[in-house]
Amino acid sequence: MPDVSAVVDGYIASWNETDPERRRQLVEATFAADASYVDPLVAADGRDGIDATIAAVQRQFPGYRFALAAGPDLHHDRVRFTWHLVPDAGDAPVAIGQDFATLATDGRLRAVTGFLEQVA
Amino acid sequence: MPDVSAVVDGYIASWNETDPERRRQLVEATFAADASYVDPLVAADGRDGIDATIAAVQRQFPGYRFALAAGPDLHHDRVRFTWHLVPDAGDAPVAIGQDFATLATDGRLRAVTGFLEQVA
Numbered sequence: 352m353p354d355v356s357a358v359v360d361g362y363i364a365s366w367n368e369t370d371p372e373r374r375r376q377l378v379e380a381t382f383a384a385d386a387s388y389v390d391p392l393v394a395a396d397g398r399d400g401i402d403a404t405i406a407a408v409q410r411q412f413p414g415y416r417f418a419l420a421a422g423p424d425l426h427h428d429r430v431r432f433t434w435h436l437v438p439d440a441g442d443a444p445v446a447i448g449q450d451f452a453t454l455a456t457d458g459r460l461r462a463v464t465g466f467l468e469q470v471a
Numbered sequence: 472m473p474d475v476s477a478v479v480d481g482y483i484a485s486w487n488e489t490d491p492e493r494r495r496q497l498v499e500a501t502f503a504a505d506a507s508y509v510d511p512l513v514a515a516d517g518r519d520g521i522d523a524t525i526a527a528v529q530r531q532f533p534g535y536r537f538a539l540a541a542g543p544d545l546h547h548d549r550v551r552f553t554w555h556l557v558p559d560a561g562d563a564p565v566a567i568g569q570d571f572a573t574l575a576t577d578g579r580l581r582a583v584t585g586f587l588e589q590v591a
Binding site for chain 1: 509510511514544546547549551569571584586
């Protein structure tokens with residue numbers, strides 16, 4: 352069973368990996384087969400849907416990367432963490448989000464919910 | 472369908488209502504029949520389990536009340552908010568928590584997950 356930190360690192364890496372084959376490997380390692388992802392802007396089901404959603408976000412925000420900013424905090428099968436979207440050159444976030452997720456029995460992410468914070 | 476603010480206000484009110492009958496009415500108005508609640512310290516299923524958990528916490532922390540501190544933030548069927556546990560006389564929190572929940576189709580809380588923050 353993968354450590355929750357490894358799973359969350361894999362999640363962040365999935366969002367940053369623009370090579371389709373490597374990204375898909377990260378998505379499979381990180382998300383359960385029946386995983387879902389929902390944030391204020393999108394909703395995606397399954398690894399295919401999640402992979403396509405990540406690819407679309409990458410096309411929309413070239414030159415940025417996601418970085419883990421707080422957490423993961425874990426109890427039972429629930430995890431939360433905060434991320435920053437930062438320019439490739441720099442670390443001032445242009446977007447900040449908080450994700451909550453439930454974990455599948457094998458430790459992968461099952462239901463991920465993202466919230467977006469106000470950025471000053 | 473109840474407004475999410477009304478549901479979250481009812482949730483906070485449930486935690487503060489020590490009269491068993493009134494508390495149970497608030498729990499029924501606020502939680503779906505198949506609701507669950509889990510935080511780092513407890514896990515409860517159904518309205519009976521949730522009501523018993525709230526009653527136990529009230530016995531453990533007499534002289535304190537819960538107050539909504541941020542949110543609720545809502546998108547899709549997902550909500551999050553932050554609460555403070557404060558003394559009846561005063562408003563300096565002795566505990567801070569963040570709750571994340573999914574909503575049932577009728578707008579009541581279905582799966583509630585609480586996280587506890589570090590209090591300085």
